Amino acid sequence: MEEVDPSCNPVQPLLEGGSGGTATTGEKQKDAMVDLQPGQEDYSNYDIVRAVQFGIMARVYELVEGGLNVNEMDRENVSILHWAAINNRLDIVKYLVGKGAIVDRFGGDLDSTPLHWATRQGHLTMVVLLLGFGADPTLRDGQGFSCIHLASQFGHTAIVAYLIAKGGDVDMVDRNGMTPLMYSSYRVFGYDPTRLLITMGAGINKQDKVNGNTPLHLACQTGNTCVVKMLFDKKADLDILNAKGQTAMDAAAEYKHANIVKRMKQERADRGLDHTNFVSKFTGNKNTRTRVMWWFPFFAVYAIGIIPELSIPWYYKLILALLSAGIWKFLQMFFFDERLMNIVPVSVYLSSKLMMYITWFLYLLPYVEMTWTKTVLFLLNTVLLCYNFYMAWQTDPGFIKSNREQKLQTIIDLAEKQTLTLNQFCSTCLIHRPIRSKHCSACDKCVAKFDHHCPWTDNCIGAYNHKYFIGFLMFLLCMLSWCVHGTFAYWRANCPFDIYEDGITGILYKVLKTSPWVFWVGANAMVHIVWVTVLLSCQLYQVVWLGMTTNERMNHGRYTYLSGNYPQSHAHGHSHGDDKECKHKVKNPFDRGPIRNLIDILDLQFCGLLRPNRIDWMNLYSLPGHKTPSLGKMNFGVSRENYQFV
Template identity: 85%
Template sequence: LQDVRKRVMWWFPFFAVYTIGLIPELSIAWYYKLILALLAAGFWKFLNMFFFDERLMNIIPVSVYLSSKIMMFFTWFVYLVPYVEMTWTKTILFWLNTVLLCYNFYMCWKTDPGFIKSNREQKLQTIIDLAEKQTLTLNQFCSTCLIHRPIRSKHCSACDKCVAKFDHHCPWTDNCIGAYNHKYFIGFLLFLLFMLSWCVHGTLAYWRVNCPFDIYEDGITGILYKVLRTSPWVFWVGTNAMIHIVWVTVLLSCQLYQVVWLGMTTNERMNHGRYKYLYGNFSESHGQGHNRRGHGHGHSHGPSGESKQKGQNPFDRGPIRNLVDILDFQFCGLIRPSRIDWMNLYSLPGQTPPPLGKMNFGVARENYQFV
């Protein structure tokens, strides 16, 4: 039964996205459209009542992304291409962007972000170190995975695993963003932004020919009337693309600012005060949540904890080197990324782990596991 629920929830966004645009587009009387809309709403209520499961809601964003992007490509070829002057250069760039977008999305979706694995013997040894030898504090210990967490790692409650250099959990790719797929996430956002721009460009070209308007003469209501009367489908797709451009631009800008300019993960920027290693005081950090390992993990991109002073973050190598590191780009030995094994880094590069004091059992769970 759960497998059926999962399939229904996966395919529902495809039905919803196309129904919203298709019903107004049909060449039938308005009351027939109203009847179809009511039937679609009733079908949604039926599925929501008998098939939707809140525990499986994490699969919805990926399905929404795929359905909306397939809809945009369909609209591009069926509605918009005849109105866009596609030279050979534009055609090559369009298909190159499409291939790179699909590649980066797939790699971001399916690549292991850096899930930290351990066998039974390693888990037992970690517990012994914690309980008997007192060579490990609770801030270094994940009580869910029963492992010794590397620096900059964090436990993801959505994936239920600890992730190396965790940035955040992205619902749109149904995967964590960590050490091994962060570059694909940035590439995904970049080429998605280009694709959305193509869609908006085609939409404006379509309107320019089929329903030319002037903001001063028609006003907002007049423009809406013209574009909706011409093609509700194109309006629906174009509006989606314009809205998506806003959040994709904001997310990409925040990502680049954090990883390139600050040299930080999203989690570290959100919880800057928790991580003393960002100030170069790792030797004093074992008393704070996540101190010894804090791979980032939060999805919000707000400004909290942004009081980074230049030179304090030991992982900040400057904007150019930070960009090279995150993209893992190298060129003939002239450009080389930093090769750090984030799965096994338990102290700052070039430093030995500081001596640990008495275990602090008063650390709240949310301070070291959840953002």
């Protein structure tokens, strides 16, 4: 094998040609691919290469049975099997191998095997077939790439998953010491297959033997922010030096990726690196910042209401207000980060709720005519609100779990059934996703019957806590209504007003002068009523009237089972022009009518009169009434004994 110049970038040659080699080779392979069937032509004059490219089985059979050597190489040093592999001609490959074609024959300018050619083009079915016939995925082509390197750099996630599931080394190195993760970090600007490789245990801190770069160095060189974030989440080492003596942040700076440099500095601060004193170490601690952001709404909500309420001169109030604003700016500067809007909603809800209950008992209760019935209803509403919020907050929404052996077996089964696509397979959790499920990026897990991720409960809403979420919204709306009712009762008793006599400004002056705290609480309650009413109405409309989840309603075009044409290869069951908007009507197979939908979502049952339709959403992979295909039978005409589970 030829020596490699240590000064060169081992991935740079990949950028010079369309197929990972020279431009000439890339053009040849592109020309070799034929997707369209020709018209009514006379195939009798086709040579073997053209017949294979067009998939003319009859002509291939005629030539081979007439004495053609199936292992004969053409003038470009390419075998017939290569042409069949790159054009994904499964039947022709079966026939040629049956006639003695050498599966691992090297050929072409890149000195590669048919398996390499199929891998470059992303033909998963061909890869499965060739492996079944004994092709060796660990063989390296003329550039030193094995199949997993090719699949990784071209973003063929399904092939990467299958090769690893069949026992491939997730950290296999090419002749330059580059791993699959390094190639995907450098070349693929998206989550996959990098996310899959990390999940499968790829070494995130390995260095190539030429330039000493880690996957993080390579992602920083190309400005691959998506991969950089994933490597941060997996705690990639930030201090490793490459052959130039550069850290990953130095590499990002050299290539002028300022946004990545900024993120790198933040990540180093989160990990407590580069701190010179106790203060910087304290403010840079991620857990400390999380606690500060979580508790900040309690301070802010009460400060806004208490300072105007105090019986002190106005200039003291002004000083306290300025001091509070200074504290807010200080916290914003040293403790708040991009996670703020993911952390504060729960604490905003809890602080607002506590404030309203305190106000109810200290200010409003004496002015509300609380009969025995009202008292019971108020206490019952309080108990049910707390219960439903806690259950929506803490209940497992339906996180789908599996062990490593199950994950690998799932990959093999889906690939061999020709159904290993990212629509059915989660490249993070490495599972066969049940119907109506979705991967939540916030929780980083797949959720059965996924509705949405709710920041107000800091949890996903799915199969097992959806009813609690709806209950939470219903009883929260009742509690807010109680609060508004008490606020107006307080105002009627302490500052009667008339809209025609006082006007809006006069009313505001009266209520603020009477009690700024009660005004602040009442304003909060009325604002919360608006969004809770809207959210509850949307939820009830979706789950009761439509029988759909929020995710399905927002993304119905992605799901074949909502098209009424299940199953279909097209994303929503029919075809239309690329520039034409899809206006098809959604047909939901899970809609059982408003009453039964309500019974199902709330899981109501009563003496056989109310009977919810209970479905195991964790294990439902096809529509009810549709037979789930068996995963134990091969579709390629290849003995399953050729596949060994590792």
